Structures are given as C-alpha cells and as structure tokens.
Amino acid sequence: MKKPEKARHPKLTSLLAFTLSMVIGLSPVLATAASKDLPKLGEAAGATLSVAEEQMIGDRIMTQIRRSQYLMKDPLVTDYIQQLGHKLVAANPDALGRRFQFFIIQESSINAFALPGGYIGIHSGLITESQSESELASVLGHEVAHVTQRHLARRLEQQDKISIPTILGVIASVIAATQDPEAGIAGMSATQAAAQQSIISHTRDNEEEADRIGITMLSSAGFDVRAAADFFETLQQASRYTQKPPEILLTHPLSRNRIAAARERSQMYPQIEYQSSVDYYLVKARIKSTELINSEDSLRLLEKKYSNRQLTSIEDRYLYAELLKSKGKTQKALTVLTDLYKEHPDNHLLLFTLAETHRLNKTSSVILPELTKQLAKTPGSTKLILATAQIYLDNKQPEEAEKLLLRYVDVNQHNPNYLYTLAEAQAQAGHTPEMHETTGQYLLLLGDLRTAKKHFELALNSTSKDPYAQTRIQARLEEVNKKIREILTENARSRFATG
C-alpha cells in the first residue's frame, strides 16, 4: 500500500484532512490522488459526473465524518438541524426525490458547506452567531440550492483530468484550510492552493442562483425572507473587526451587490414576522453549553442573574441548567428545567433534557410517566424513544428497550446513535444474533466494512431457523461483500493504471 496522503501534509490536523487520510487508509486507491493516469471522472458514463458518482463521493466523505470527534452526535441538535433542513427541502420542488442529510460540525467559525450527494454541513459557530431561526434557515436554503443546481458537480465536470481521489483531496484540503488556514494552505504551494480553492469556491453566478432559489424556499417554507440579507450583514459585521473574514465568505464570496440584491429580492415576497421556535433557542444554548463547559465565569454570571430574577430568556435559562448539569448540580438543574417545561409543555427537547438530568440524578422513574404520555401522542419521536429506552436500560429492562427501539428502527437506520442503543439493549437482553446484526449495521454506517462483515457472519451462524431473518442477514452480508469488492477492484485498477 502506498504512503498515505497525510504524510505529505503533516500539519493537516483538522477534520477533513483527517477525514481524507482515513478515506485513504480505507481504500488504497485514494492514496494515488496525485496520479494523472487514473481514468477521468465520468469517462465510463460519458462526459458528465453522474448522480451516482456524486453520491459515491459524498458517501465516502460522510462515512469518515461520522467517525470523527468533531461531528456533533447529540440527538437533540442533530434532530433539530435535520428537521429545519427538511422543512426547506420540502419547499423546493427540484429537491423532490433527492436525499438530503444535514449535520453539525463542532467548530466555532461561521461556515456551512454542501458536499456532493446532498450532505450539508453546518459549523456550530454559524448557529450560535445567527440572530434568528430565519437567518439560519437562509443559509440552509442557500446550501440546498447549491445541491439541487449541482453547482459543485458541474464545476468538477469542467475540470480536465480530474479523478475521484483528487476531488476528495481537494474538498478535504480546502475545507481543512478554511477551518485552520495555517495548517491547511501551509501544506501546499500557493498555486496549488489557489487552483484547488477555485474548484471548490462557488462562482458569482452560482452564488446569485443559490441566493435566488434559496430565498424562494425561505418564503415557501414560511420564514422571514429578509433574513438572508440580515445574515449577510451579520457576516459583514463579523469581518469588520478582524483581519480574517468569516470562513463562509471564502467559498461563498459576498459582495456589496449581493446584499443589495438579497434586500431587493425580499421585497418581492410576502413579509412575514417569523417567530424563532423555542427549539432554536434551546439548540443554541445546548451548543453554547458545550463551549462554556469549563467557564466558571459564565456559570457565576448566570447564577447571579438567576438569584436576582434577571434570568429571563429561554436561551439563558437552558444554558444555566446545562452548565449546572455539567457540574453535577443536577437537583438545581432540574428546578430550572422543570420550570421551563411547565411554560412549554409538550416540548420534546426540554423533556429529553429533563429525562437526561433525572438519569444523572438517579430519579428517572419520576419522568417515565410523562415520557410515556408524550410518546403515546407522538410515537415516532426519535428523541423520546431514545430517552425512554435509556431509562429502561438503567432499570434493567432491556427487553422493553429493545421492543420500543425495534418499532422505529427502519426510519432510524442511518442514525448511529439509535443503532448503538438498540445493540446495547439486545446485548443486555441476551439476544445475541440480533445484537450481531444491529452491530453490523452500525459498523457498516461507520464504514468499518470488515468488522461489519464479521458481525453479520456471526449473526447468520447463531440465528434461529427463522427464514426471514436468514434472508435478511444474507442480503446484508451480500451488501457488505459488494462494497469490499468495489474497493478491491478500484485498488487493482489504480495499481494497473499507475504501473
């Protein structure tokens, strides 16, 4: 196997550089990223990058991102961004039939990016710096439009002699560079960096089109259309006091015209005063709490405000509860959260947090009746299912947890958190074949093909005579074998091509 790419960029430490090296580790073909002899992308299917190829590139990158410590895995924030994103997707007829996945990267800079295949990443800093839910939605809409208009895919097609590994490398290094310019660009020569940046940066025309389509989506989905221009001004404000512009501007250039155009365009739509949801404020606070976890000053300040009855906003109260929780002051956190929940009954984020805190406080039986009641109202709520299943596991009722999780496993088959909890329940319940099957699915999702294969084999060997289970596991095994073969074939082809 060739030397991994990371050897050439020893300083690349940020997420996607890591991602790239992991992709290379998984598939030796990608180690030949610099090779000019690889078949040109799209050669087999004609001159264009097919949607399938685009999906494959996106899947590869996403598999690695799922393993990364920078991906926010908290079901509370991931659910929120998925729901907000899909609200916009539903408002765009061009997005029909395409798969979208929204995710959050723990990174304080303001940025968002669309990968091939409908994967849209948002930096946590963009969420905490946004001034309203409509502003956040305007960025998601803009990114969705880049995907439906296939901007990145079309630009990649125009490149001469570009291979999939090169694309992976370009995307990884440029995104890495935007996160940490010193680490990213330092590894490359200036011309190389500029050339790569030009591939991934959207052109003025692309930006214009994404803004135009984005604002239509914003309006159809019922948000405040003025938020797009507002967010641009937030960005401009952010760049005024620093030498370095917000990262998002590196790949989505902002001009004075663009802000004016967004303002002008918003006049063409009905003006709605959109009230940001309670969930928006809670998610913002939840993200902030992870950043302020060690800040004694923040806790002290919130404490003081609370004692003086000056802690009034939902966001600050929830932030206070989260910081108390992280310090082990669960009883006090429960008081703050219970008051909030009384004011916003039926709010699943608050109920999830209450359940979480009760578990830490070893009083989870207190919250179980309320969870059961709310689950009866909205049986498919992933957050409530997970919260309830965890309590069952704490109470040594793994079969109850398994039964509950199995009911909605189909809609959660891309959710690692969900599969992990199910496998745990099955392990505790002593349902070994089922546990192996779920573990296999979980590992497949994380891209660990060989270990996934082992678990499917174990499931097949230990499973009962149930013909349905046998057929299903057989199919999973074939799927993983096919993926392994594809990688081996690519490997052989690239070795042949590079002599």
Ligand SMILES: [Zn+2]
């Ligand atoms: Zn853009």
